[in-house]
Amino acid sequence: MKSLRYRVDAGIAWLTLDNPPLNALSHALRQALIQGLDRAQADAKVRVIVIKGNERAFSSGADIKEFAGDTFYADPFLPALVDAVEASRKPVIAAISGACMGGGLELALGCHYRVALADSKIAFPEVKLGLIPGAGGTQRFPRLVGLETALNLIVSGGTVPASLLKGTALFDVIASESLDDAVRKFAAKLASQACPVRRVRDLPVRHPQAEAFLQFAKTSVAAVARGLAAPLRALEAVGASMSSFDAGMALESRIFTELMASAESQALRHAFFAERAAGKIPGLSDKTPQRKIAQVAVVGAGTMGGGIAMSFANAGFPVTVLEAKQEALDRGMAGIRKVYEGAVAKGKLKAEDAAKRGRLITPSLDYRAAGKADLVIEAVFEDLEVKKAVFRELDQVAKKGTILATNTSTLDVDAIAGFTKRPGDVLGLHFFSPANVMRLLEVVRAKKTRPDVLATAMSLAKRIGKTAVVSGVCDGFIGNRMLDPYAQQALLMLEEGATPQEVDRAIEGFGFAMGPFRMSDLAGNDISWHIRQRHYAENPKLRHMRVADRVCELGRYGQKTGLGWYRYEPGKRDALPDPLVDQILDEERRALKITARKISTAEIVDRLLYALVNEGARILEEGIAQRASDIDVVYLTGYGFPVQKGGPMFHASRVGLGQVLRRMREFAANPHAEPESWKPARLIVQLAAAGRGFDDAPAKETRPKKTPAKKTKGKRRG
Ligand SMILES: NC(=O)c1ccc[n+]([C@@H]2O[C@H](COP(=O)([O-])OP(=O)(O)OC[C@H]3O[C@@H](n4cnc5c(N)ncnc54)[C@H](O)[C@@H]3O)[C@@H](O)[C@H]2O)c1
Numbered sequence: 001m002k003s004l005r006y007r008v009d010a011g012i013a014w015l016t017l018d019n020p021p022l023n024a025l026s027h028a029l030r031q032a033l034i035q036g037l038d039r040a041q042a043d044a045k046v047r048v049i050v051i052k053g054n055e056r057a058f059s060s061g062a063d064i065k066e067f068a069g070d071t072f073y074a075d076p077f078l079p080a081l082v083d084a085v086e087a088s089r090k091p092v093i094a095a096i097s098g099a100c101m102g103g104g105l106e107l108a109l110g111c112h113y114r115v116a117l118a119d120s121k122i123a124f125p126e127v128k129l130g131l132i133p134g135a136g137g138t139q140r141f142p143r144l145v146g147l148e149t150a151l152n153l154i155v156s157g158g159t160v161p162a163s164l165l166k167g168t169a170l171f172d173v174i175a176s177e178s179l180d181d182a183v184r185k186f187a188a189k190l191a192s193q194a195c196p197v198r199r200v201r202d203l204p205v206r207h208p209q210a211e212a213f214l215q216f217a218k219t220s221v222a223a224v225a226r227g228l229a230a231p232l233r234a235l236e237a238v239g240a241s242m243s244s245f246d247a248g249m250a251l252e253s254r255i256f257t258e259l260m261a262s263a264e265s266q267a268l269r270h271a272f273f274a275e276r277a278a279g280k281i282p283g284l285s286d287k288t289p290q291r292k293i294a295q296v297a298v299v300g301a302g303t304m305g306g307g308i309a310m311s312f313a314n315a316g317f318p319v320t321v322l323e324a325k326q327e328a329l330d331r332g333m334a335g336i337r338k339v340y341e342g343a344v345a346k347g348k349l350k351a352e353d354a355a356k357r358g359r360l361i362t363p364s365l366d367y368r369a370a371g372k373a374d375l376v377i378e379a380v381f382e383d384l385e386v387k388k389a390v391f392r393e394l395d396q397v398a399k400k401g402t403i404l405a406t407n408t409s410t411l412d413v414d415a416i417a418g419f420t421k422r423p424g425d426v427l428g429l430h431f432f433s434p435a436n437v438m439r440l441l442e443v444v445r446a447k448k449t450r451p452d453v454l455a456t457a458m459s460l461a462k463r464i465g466k467t468a469v470v471s472g473v474c475d476g477f478i479g480n481r482m483l484d485p486y487a488q489q490a491l492l493m494l495e496e497g498a499t500p501q502e503v504d505r506a507i508e509g510f511g512f513a514m515g516p517f518r519m520s521d522l523a524g525n526d527i528s529w530h531i532r533q534r535h536y537a538e539n540p541k542l543r544h545m546r547v548a549d550r551v552c553e554l555g556r557y558g559q560k561t562g563l564g565w566y567r568y569e570p571g572k573r574d575a576l577p578d579p580l581v582d583q584i585l586d587e588e589r590r591a592l593k594i595t596a597r598k599i600s601t602a603e604i605v606d607r608l609l610y611a612l613v614n615e616g617a618r619i620l621e622e623g624i625a626q627r628a629s630d631i632d633v634v635y636l637t638g639y640g641f642p643v644q645k646g647g648p649m650f651h652a653s654r655v656g657l658g659q660v661l662r663r664m665r666e667f668a669a670n671p672h673a674e675p676e677s678w679k680p681a682r683l684i685v686q687l688a689a690a691g692r693g694f695d696d697a698p699a700k701e702t703r704p705k706k707t708p709a710k711k712t713k714g715k716r717r718g
Contacts (some may be wrong), residue, residue, distance in 0.1 A: 002037075003017070003018055003019045003026065003028045003029040003032045003524060004016065004018055004029065004031060004032035004033060004036050005018050005034050005176055006039065006040075008040075008043065008045060009047055010184075010652075011045060011046060011048065011187075011191060012044040012046070012047070012048050012049075012050055012079060012183075012184070012187050013036070013039070013040035013043065013048070013049045014050050014052065015033065015036040015037070015040070015050065015051045015052070016052050016053070016054075016320060017029060017033075017052070017053045017054070017055075017059060018052070021056060021057070022056060022059070022060035022098075022099060022400045023053045023054065023058065023059040024060055024061065024062065024063035024064075024065075025058050025059055025061065025062055025063060025078060025103045025104065025107065025379060026058070026066065026071075027063075027066065027072075027074045028176075028377075030077075030081050031076065033051070033076075033081060033085075033692065034076050034081060034084060035083060037049065037085065037088060037092075037162050038089065038609065039486040040086065041088065041090060045185075046090060046123065047090065047096040047191045048091050048092075048093065048191055048196075049088060050091070050092075050093045050095050050187065050574060050575055050596070051085070051090045051092060051093070051094050051095065051107070051111060051181055051523075052094075052095035052096075052097070052179070052180075053095075053096070053097060053098060053100075053104075053185070053616045054097070054098065054203055055097055055098055055622055056098040056099065057097075057098040057100070057101075057104065057158055058094065058095070058096040058100040058120065058156060059099070059100065059101075059103065059104025059106055060099045060101050060102065060104055061101045061103035061105070061125070062078060062103040063665060064129070064269065065263040066261075067269060067295050069694075070548075075576040076597045078103050078106065078134070078135040079134065079136060079249075079253070080105075080137075081107070081110075081562065082106050082107055082109070082110035082135045082136050083110065083136075084110075085110035085111055086111075086198070086200070086201065087108065088112075090112070090197075090538070091113065091190050091196040091197050092110075092112050093111060093112070093113045093114070093115055093186065093187060094106060094107070094108035094110040094111035094114045094116075094257045095114070095115055095116075095179050095180070095191075095491065095509075096114060096116035096117065096120045096162065096171075096179075097116070097120055098117075098120060098121065099120075099121045099123075100120050100121065100123075100162075101113070101121065101122070101123045101124070101125055102123070102124055102126055102133065102137075103133075103135055104571075105122060105123070105124060105133075105137060105141075106133055106135040106136055106140070106156075107135075107199055107243055107482050108135045108586075109136060109137065109140035109141060110135075110136065110142070110200075112196070112197050112199065113172045113190070113198070113306070114170060114171050114174070114197050114583050115171070115172060115173040115174075115175060115178050115179065115182050115186050116162040116174055116179075117162065117164055117174075117175055117176070117592060118163040118174050118175065118176050119161050119162070119163070120160070120161065120162040121159050121160075121161065121162075121166060122153070122159065122160050122162055122164075122170075123153065123157065123158060123159035123160070124137055124141070124153055124154045124157065125159075125662070126154075126230070126234075127154070127155065127156070127157040127228075127230040127231050127273060128157045128268065129230075129268050130228070130229070130230045130255055130261060130263060130264045130266075130268040130269070130644070131235075131256065131259050131265055132154070132230060132237050132252065132255055132259060132266070133154060133237075133252070133256075134232055134253065134257075134260075135248060135255030135440065135697060136201075136252070137154065137238070137252075137718040138150075138154060138203045138234065138237035138238045138241060138247055138248070139199040139201070139237075139241045139248040139249055139252060139482065139587060139694075141153070141154065141170075141238075142168075142202070142205045142238055142241040143200050143203040143204070143205050143241065144168060144169045144170045144200060144581025145169070145200070146168065146205075146206075146207070147170040147171050147205055147207040147210060147214075147238070147242070148207070148213065148338040148647045149168065149555070150238055150241075151217055151235060151238050151514070153233075153716060154183075154234050155217075155231045155234050155235055155238075156231075161176055162703055165545065169203075173186050174187075176698065179547060180661075182680065183380070185442070186427045186494065193409040194626065197346060198636065201245045202361070204441075205241045205242055207242070207634055210239075210638050212241050214239045216237070216485055217235055218232070218235060221235050222249055223463040226421070227256060227511065227642075227644065227691060228260065228264065228644055229264055229531055230259060230264070231304055233255045233258075233259060236251070236255065236292050236464055237251055237255050237444075238431065240252070241312055242627065242695075246519065255580040256422070258405065259581065260533060261655065263644075264644045264687050265436055266645070266646070266648060266654075267644050267645055267646030267651075267654075268643060269668065270629070270632070270646040270647070270650050270695075271632065271633075271636055271643055271646055271647065271650075271685050273313050274629035274630070274632050274633050274636075274646075274650075275467055275633055275637075276325070276409030277627065277629050277630070278467065278468065278469045278470075278629070278630050278633045279458060279462075279468065281454065281455075281458065281470055281626065282449055283451065284454065284455050284627065285537065287453045288401065288451050288452060288455040288456070289452070290400060290452060290455050290456045290459060291366065291403060291452060291456045293317075293373060293374045293375050293403070293456060294302075294317070294318075295317070295318055295320075295373045295374050295375075296312045296317045296319045296320070296373055296374070296375050296376075296377070297319065297321075297322060297369065297370040297373035297375070297376045297377070298308075298312075298319060298320070298321050298322065298376075298377050298378075298379060299322045299370070299377070299379065299380055299390055299394070300322070300323065300378065300379040300381075300502060301321050301323045301328060301331070301332020301333065301335075301336075301363070301378065302328070302332065302379065302380075302563060303327055303431060303433060303434075304378075304379040304407050304431060305321060305332060305377075305379035305407075306332050306335045306339075306435075306437025307377055307378055307431065307433065307436040307437075307620065308431055308435045308436075309321050309361050310336060310339060310340075310357070310361075310435070310436035311431070311435055311436050311465075311466070312360075312464060313357045313358075313360040313361050313466045314357055314436065314464070314465075314667070315463055315464040315465065316360070318360050318362070319361050319362070320361075320363075320364050320370065320372075320373065320492075320681070321333070321361060321362070321363050321364065321371045322364050322365070322366075322367060322369060322370060323364075323365060324364070324365075324380075324461065325365075326365060329363050329364075329686075332363075332705040333361070333363050335473070336361060336675065337358065339436065340354040340358055341354070345622040349642075350467075363706065366611040366628055367396075367397050368397050369392050369682045370394060370397050370398060371397045371398065371399060372399070373398065373402060374401075374402055374403065374654065375402065375403045375405065376394055376398060376402060376403070376405065377407055377429055378390050378391065378394070378404070378405065378406045378407060378408075379407040379408075382409060382410065382411065384412075384415065384416075384706065385405065385410065386410050387411060387416055387419070388416075388419045389408075391404065391419035391420050391426075392419055392420070393450065393587050394420070395419070395420040395421055395422065397591060398463055398491075399402075401410070401428070402425065403425055403426075403453050403457070404420060404422070404426045405426070405427055405428065405429040405457070406427075406428050406429070407428070407429060407430060408428060408430070408474070408634060409476070409480060410431065410475055410476060410480070411432070412670045413426070413427065413428040413444050413446040413473045414446045414447050414448075414473055416428075417445075417446045417447075417448055417449070419543055422503075423447075423448040423449075424448050424449065424506070424718050425450065425453055425535060425634045426446060426448070426449065426453075426455065427443065427444055427445060427446055427449045427453055427454065427457060428442070428443070428444025428445075428446065428471075428473075429441060429444070429457060430443075430444055430471070430477055430640050431441035431443075431466075432479075433555070434496040437466050438637075438638060439465070439466055439637045439638070440466070440467055440469070440471055440479070440589045440633075440634060440638030441461050441468045441469070441636040442468075442471045442477045442478060442634065443457050443458060443461065443468045443469065443471070444470075444471050444472070444477055445470055445471070445472060446473055446474060446581060449474070453657045454470070458470075461671060467633060467637045468633050469630045469633050469639075470622055470623075470625075470630070471624055471625060472622070472624040472625075473624075474619075474622070476632045477624070478549065478616075478619055478625050478631055479634045479635070479638050480623060480629070481615060481619055482612050482615040482616055482619070482631075482635075482648075483612075483616050483639070485611040485613070485614065485677060486516065486608055486612050486615075487516055487520075488530065488611070488612045488674070488677065489547070489607045489608055489611045489677070490503050490515075490516040490517065490608060491545045491547055491548055492673075492674065493572055493599055493602065493604060493607065494585055494712070495547060495588060495589060495672065496589075496594060496596070496597060496670075496672055497589070497595075497596035497597040497598060497599055498517075498595075498599045498601060498604060499519035499581075499582065499585070500565040500566065500577075500581065501517075501566075501575075501599075502513055502599070502604065503517060503608075504516065504517050504518050504575075504686060505601075506549070506601040506604035506605050506606050506608075507604065507605060509601065509605075509639075509677075510605050510609075510645070511642025511645055512523065512640050512642060513640030513642075513645060514640055516608070516718070517564075517566070517575075518564040518565075518566070518575050520558060520562035520564070520565065520638075521558035521559050521565050521566055521568075522559055523558070523571060523574065524557050524558050524560060524565050525548070525551060525552050525556065525557050525558050525565070526552055527601050528548070529548065529552040532544075532545060532548065532549065543674060547584065547588045550584050551564065551565065551581065551584065559573065563578070565578075565581060566578055566581075582642045585611070586651040586653065589677050592672075594672060606663050606667075607667055608653065609648060609652070610652070610660055610663060610667070611677070612635070612648045613648050613649065613651075613660060613684075614678070614680060614681050614684065615681075616628070616631045616648055616649055617649075617680075617681035617683045617684045617694070618681045618683075619631065620681075620683055620694070621682060621683045625709060626652075628648070628649035628653075628694035628695060629647070629649070629651050629695065631647065631648065631702055632640075632646060632647020632648065632649050632650050633647065635647050649694040650694070650695065652693075653693025653694045653695055654693070656688075656689040656691070657684055657687045657688040657693060657694070658691070661680055661684055661685065661688045664678045664680050664684075665678070665680075
């Protein structure tokens with residue numbers, strides 16, 4: 001039987017799932033399981049049936065590749081399979097090892113008994129895809145672990161070891177060594193009993209104050225669900241387990257079907273697949289050789305260097321931190337200590353783990369200390385001359401085969417590679433601030449970066465818990481380059497009549513974590529001011545954004561000065577409207593001879609989003625990003641784009657690129673529009689004409705092109 005091995009031994013039918021790597025419950029596997037079950041029922045020699053997986057997984061759940069087609073619902077549909085297992089006349093034992101998640105856990109709940117290895121991973125991750133368990137999980141799980149535990153796990157999507165659920169009725173045996181032996185022993189006990197079939201559906205769900213508890217849970221879940229539907233719907237389904245099993249199952253099935261068709265779940269599923277796809281690089285494969293990375297060095301112990309060093313130490317890598325001056329080194333190391341102490345004080349990290357991580361970071365002023373490193377990451381000032389000196393030095397001290405990376409935000413990685421005699425070993429690793437927290441890592445592939453260097457960087461990113469996206473070389477790479485036109489639209493709308501709070505509220509209403517003005521106040525308005533000043537100097541024809549300049553000229557740098565686009569009360573972070581900003585806006589509008597108009601929420605949202613999308617499309621055309629979904633990953637993991645919208649490119653494709661194009665043309669007709677801003681990318685025009693979305697565009701190999709990165713001094717930005 002494909003996907004399943006069947007063997008009878010001493011009265012036990014062993015049905016071993018064989019769909020590597022994680023025994024996803026594909027249609028073929030579901031069919032094979034039903035056949036195996038029937039065969040065991042018919043075999044008089046079989047007294048007990050065991051369903052087991054492999055070391056890595058009993059089963060990780062539904063095969064989500066099937067979500068897009070018809071096979072997901074094909075007979076036997078997972079709920080029917082679970083029911084068939086439960087209906088077996090002969091006792092069925094789930095032998096659980098590794099991941100037992102989602103549909104896999106539901107299959108185990110359909111079994112009459114469960115024997116698990118203590119470290120098996122138990123979870124219902126469906127909410128993370130905007131779904132709820134749909135094969136009886138919301139009804140059977142509370143019958144075994146109780147209402148509260150079931151709710152916690154199903155609503156959070158979190159993973160726990162089997163050992164944590166000891167004491168509930170979920171597991172009949174928790175084994176610490178040989179799973180097969182434990183199963184054999186348990187099966188022998190069952191075979192000696194008269195009525196060994198026990199169906200979970202027949203058990204009651206008990207809770208002393210179910211109604212009050214569910215009401216309380218609803219308030220708490222709503223507060224943390226961030227507008228997502230699935231957690232509250234999961235609560236509704238689990239709550240229904242208090243009524244009859246059949247009524248609960250009917251509700252679960254209805255909610256599952258509704259969510260499956262929802263835009264939110266489609267976006268979350270897109271995000272899931274997009275992250276997986278980002279790891280695939282055209283031209284590279286699993287066979288591309290990789291370099292061994294055991295020892296890391298970071299040059300520069302500033303904001304980024306410290307965070308980068310911690311990212312590696314947190315993953316167990318010894319890291320040497322190099323600085324130019326003792327004072328800067330001391331400051332950097334003190335910053336690192338402060339972060340670890342803070343984590344311990346908040347109870348997020350054990351003191352001994354903090355100490356262990358701290359010990360992995362060694363400060364040094366001597367470049368020769370980088371000689372042993374397999375990877376060196378430079379995070380010094382954003383100035384090409386400074387970087388040149390650093391890379392010349394690194395070229396001298398680094399051993400053969402060491403990967404040399406730069407964390408530059410804007411400088412030309414090809415030029416930086418050219419400072420060494422080994423440009424093939426150089427690439428960009430663009431971390432985001434705070435580097436020890438932010439998940440995104442842009443891996444910048446320069447012209448001469450060798451495939452094994454790129455492949456090593458991608459798998460290293462995984463080891464330090466980052467989501468890596470490959471970018472070609474250009475000014476700002478993927479994320480920051482798209483942010484420029486977005487910020488420009490935000491400022492233009494202020495000139496035309498909007499207030500900072502209207503702009504922020506509109507895009508936060510769309511789901512962004514923070515609007516552009518609150519974000520700028522947080523990051524420091526002076527950073528973008530310096531960037532604009534450089535732009536003005538480089539391009540005398542450039543339109544001056546006087547509104548933003550004036551705010552900075554008044555020293556209103558944002559939260560750090562207590563005043564910015566908003567005002568802040570001492571010690572607080574609430575952004576309060578400030579009449580002085582309104583006055584500046586009025587004066588500037590008068591100077592520009594603009595009569596302020598009310599800008600609708602829809603216009604604010606579309607202008608901000610389509611500015612991102614248009615630049616994203618150019619980035620795709622130029623081959624800076626490999627695929628549209630990579631751009632989505634950048635915005636979802638690094639820029640607070642709402643996950644339920646799937647990222648800017650996915651969102652635009654769902655709206656329809658024809659509609660996006662029409663809106664862009666409307667915006668271009670605005671007398672105050674910047675002529676270049678709304679020139680649509682060729683790719684949008686082509687795809688819109690063909691009635692297609694970005695997701696239809698094929699993946700491309702990244703290549704450095706057109707928009708050159710800065711040759712000398714870069715912009716100091718994240
Ligand atoms: N701050 C951000 O949000 C952010 C985000 C991504 C990337 N970046 C990039 O990371 C790099 C560092 O930025 P930062 O914000 O950490 O700057 P920073 O000013 O906080 O730190 C730079 C550090 O480099 C040290 N340094 C300077 N020259 C040196 C040399 N020759 N050898 C050793 N150390 C030297 C300085 O003493 C300083 O401690 C820049 O290229 C920047 O563009 C910054």
